[in-house]
Amino acid sequence: MRLLTPTDFKRVFQKPSRVADRQFTVLARASVSDSPARLGLAIAKKQARRAVDRNRLKRLIRETFRHQQAALAGYDFVVMTRTTGRGADNERLRASLQRLFMKAIEANQRG
Template sequence: MRLLKPADFKRVFQKSSRSSDRNFTVLFLANGKATARLGTAIAKKILKRAVDRNLVKRVVRESFRLRQQELAGLDVVVLCGRGVKLDDKQQLRHSLDKHWTRAIQALPANSG
């Protein structure tokens, strides 16, 4: 379940709530659907090497997959922060778990 169309990304960027730390900024917006959708925006300016960008995307997708049922009804876009440390994947997963929890708490009471 992915965000693919530029219009979907634009809607999330314009109207979303956000959760930030030094590793990631996560934007989330209710989508009115029964499923959650994920988009990633990992800038080349922040992570120069493609191998590093791909590693972050893999960690994000796996973390999202594990919490996807709880995030149902949200469109989520994950941005990478400047202070991200790639040598500790467990720290990245922990950071994402915190963001997912904040997004779940922000879900409207009538959906879910």
């Protein structure tokens, strides 16, 4: 359940609902059909220099997404990290992502 092609990413980046906090920026867009939720990751080296930090963030984002996937159906998401995200503990990052996924859906429904 991932965004894989450049076309998928481009579609989400064109007119997203954007929500952010200190750790992440989440872009969301309703998918073209009532498909399961899909996730794309944009983890820049500028934000997390070491590969171990980038991989930790990716694992955590995917795990959090999997646990909420049923509630997120019908949307495509792209998650981008911020510099402050790599130093935070896992529980804070999970809570942040859960909150941002729900806020992104609400923002998308509003308009």
